Amino acid sequence: DQQVKQNSPSLSVQEGRISILNCDYTNSMFDYFLWYKKYPAEGPTFLISISSIKDKNEDGRFTVFLNKSAKHLSLHIVPSQPGDSAVYFCAASARGQGGSEKLVFGKGTKLTVNP
């Protein structure tokens, strides 16, 4: 049973336009959500996060929105750039033993930004 779902395996957008990546989760215990970006042959790199006490977090061109009632979050990239082309993973966590967090990942969405 997948607790974090990214239903779109791929997304293609034009440079300068908005990219919207979506993520749904099922576990109501999740209280922290993250987006990671992954280039080929590299490990995932942290992009942006949001706590369950917020509904929006913005960092430059990247904004994450959280809708707790719908158990849905989305990542907006505006404007999209060719260098944003990568696989984006949504991840969620619930506080575990000792205060550390177990991350549960979605399957990822491959974003292609066309020049």
Added chain:
Amino acid sequence: EAGVVQSPRYKIIEKKQPVAFWCNPISGHNTLYWYRQNLGQGPELLIRYENEEAVDDSQLPKDRFSAERLKGVDSTLKIQPAELGDSAVYLCASSSRRTEAFFGQGTRLTVV
């Protein structure tokens, strides 16, 4: 600041052979994770350490996989014997309390 370091980057072995992966986390990070990523999938947790204690190993196939984190710093993940289905990218990550996890570049294992 140095990131999470993993070695080797790539490993090709025959089935039934043993293999080991090494991870050096970011200095000061108490939490260390080993994830496995299959092609087209997201990373899946194998084991999570708090210092030297394995606090979550429920997803670790204990018949063939083992891990250790001596002195709460470096960690090794071992597979013995390897099977064809173990081919994947093995990712190590570390974090401090309530911060995001930082990942290494991973070890791509191919079992032939």
